[in-house]
Amino acid sequence: MTIMKGLWLEDGALAFKDDLPYPEISGEEALIRVNLAGICATDLELLHGYYAYCGIPGHEFVGEVISAPANPALQGKRVVGEINIACGVCDYCMSGRRTHCVNRTVLGIKNRPGAFADYLSLPISNLHVVPEGLKDEIAVFCEPLAAALQIQEQIHVQPGDRVLLVGAGRLGILIAQTLALTGCDLIVLARYPQQQAILKSFKISVVDHNAIPDQSQDLVVEATGTAEGFAIANQAARSGGTIVLKSTYKGNTTVNFSQLVVREIRLIGSRCGPFAPALRMLANGLVNPLPLIDSTMALEVGISAFERAAQSGVLKVMIKP
Numbered sequence: 294m295t296i297m298k299g300l301w302l303e304d305g306a307l308a309f310k311d312d313l314p315y316p317e318i319s320g321e322e323a324l325i326r327v328n329l330a331g332i333c334a335t336d337l338e339l340l341h342g343y344y345a346y347c348g349i350p351g352h353e354f355v356g357e358v359i360s361a362p363a364n365p366a367l368q369g370k371r372v373v374g375e376i377n378i379a380c381g382v383c384d385y386c387m388s389g390r391r392t393h394c395v396n397r398t399v400l401g402i403k404n405r406p407g408a409f410a411d412y413l414s415l416p417i418s419n420l421h422v423v424p425e426g427l428k429d430e431i432a433v434f435c436e437p438l439a440a441a442l443q444i445q446e447q448i449h450v451q452p453g454d455r456v457l458l459v460g461a462g463r464l465g466i467l468i469a470q471t472l473a474l475t476g477c478d479l480i481v482l483a484r485y486p487q488q489q490a491i492l493k494s495f496k497i498s499v500v501d502h503n504a505i506p507d508q509s510q511d512l513v514v515e516a517t518g519t520a521e522g523f524a525i526a527n528q529a530a531r532s533g534g535t536i537v538l539k540s541t542y543k544g545n546t547t548v549n550f551s552q553l554v555v556r557e558i559r560l561i562g563s564r565c566g567p568f569a570p571a572l573r574m575l576a577n578g579l580v581n582p583l584p585l586i587d588s589t590m591a592l593e594v595g596i597s598a599f600e601r602a603a604q605s606g607v608l609k610v611m612i613k614p
Contacts, residue, residue: 295314298411309593322363322414322416325413326356327614328613329354329612333464334541352399370422371432373423374400375421377400380394410614432575439565439568444563447561450512454475456477456480457514459517465517477512485606524549536559598612
């Protein structure tokens with residue numbers, strides 16, 4: 294049996310292993326050598342029990358196809374991949390909502406080995422070829438950028454709309470860049486000086502806790518992953534406005550539902566998004582993720598990479614097999 298290196302998550306503990314089996318692929322899947330993978334907030338939350346996952350974590354990646362029996366033309370191509378692997382036959386799949394498939398596996402999150410390893414496997418239908426000339430360091434951001442774009446799949450953001458983004462972390466800065474392209478009146482609550490500096494370099498307005506407009510925003514996007522962030526969003530949304538939640542929480546959080554009801558505020562959960570538009574935006578330079586990269590570390594020191602990523606204010610830490 295051929296073995297590979299990778300990170301292994303079990304019972305909330307992360308370990309580096311050099312004896313993991315290569316992924317097995319079916320005729321409709323591809324074997325992919327991972328070039329670069331990013332640590333996101335969901336990966337960190339898995340360590341804290343957000344989801345009872347045991348295996349190789351990681352779902353943001355760019356890699357090279359080593360084998361694709363059903364489509365040999367893919368061999369040697371660099372790809373990114375959608376992380377939800379759908380059954381294709383349930384009601385959600387049949388209605389075109391494959392990311393909500395009741396039988397799905399999810400790369401590095403649910404019943405599918407992930408990207409913090411030498412190799413991974415995905416169905417060919419999940420793959421998107423990376424344009425030539427687009428650096429791995431940019432292409433690896435396709436998955437989180439797609440998640441940022443999902444907001445505009447769910448809500449029509451118009452020029453002049455008053456929009457508050459609460460949180461300017463790894464995902465938040467990508468969300469800010471996509472929202473800024475709409476011409477909306479965007480302000481971002483950013484806690485750390487580095488986040489503020491990056492946003493200002495994009496000419497995006499930054500506010501602090503003391504300057505958040507009260508009950509005035511048409512749209513509030515909550516991307517902090519904290520109960521405090523949701524409370525701020527709830528207070529900032531105007532009556533009849535909308536709150537979009539991009540955060541995943543471990544456990545329960547307290548919500549003042551009376552405010553949501555009395556002020557008729559819409560609350561929308563938002564998760565995975567469209568890869569093709571995200572890849573085009575990256576290729577065309579409409580979004581610049583490079584300022585988010587804090588560091589790139591070898592797979593062998595992946596535990597240290599996770600420790601770095603968990604520090605307050607640190608943005609994107611990359612792992613390179």
